[in-house]
Amino acid sequence: MANIxxxxxxxxxVYKACDLASKLSQEGHQVRTVLTENAARLVSPQLFQAVTGEPAQVSEWGERREGAMDHINLSRAVDLVVVAPCSADLAARLAQGMANDLVTTALLAVPSGIPRILCPAMNPHMLGNPAVQRNLEVLRGDGWSFVEAEEGHMxxxxxxxxxxAEPLTILDVVKRTLDQRA
Ligand SMILES: Cc1cc2nc3c(=O)[nH]c(=O)nc-3n(C[C@H](O)[C@H](O)[C@H](O)COP(=O)(O)O)c2cc1C
Structure with a gap:
């Protein structure tokens, strides 16, 4: 059992991330979900909460926060990080070391050495854009592992x-990463 x-x-x-969250939870892992504000406009955090049995958050400000400093609480005792899906925007913010929402702030606070898996998802032209590729290269250099985007109909x-990538593919990488850690 791992804290993910x-x-x-x-x-x-992002709908596929609900399935991934459910599968990780069924494997016995404790899954805490954080969504960007825009992700939460596409799918409700409550759905992640329902399939994982754990809180799902968007912000550490206001009434919906869990503790005094959620970005620290979330990053403490984490065994593995998965960013799925990772938008072009989030990749840019992570590559810059920004901390302007709960996702980026919590990820910055994750201790070094904790495995980080990033799963990009975007339009093929966006993915091929040199600016996006540059950001992904920076993240590779920073130690992120990738589950690469797949080819198909968008x-x-x-x-x-x-x-x-399909949830089962990401799940497989998570399993192998956790096995290597053990
Ligand atoms: C319905 C919809 C689908 C989108 N899908 C993607 C996508 O697959 N990849 C991407 O990089 N941006 C996508 N975008 C654009 C991002 O949502 C936009 O860049 C946003 O600012 C990202 O915010 P976030 O990174 O904070 O979640 C989509 C936008 C909408 C409205």
């Missing part, structure tokens, strides 16, 4: 590489 921090950004594929109608 699942961070989700605003990609149309919700926008385009065909190419950019689809979020």
């Amino acid at each position: 921090l699942l961070c989700c950004s605003a990609s149309v594929s 919700a926008c109608g385009d065909h190419g590489t950019g689809r979020l």
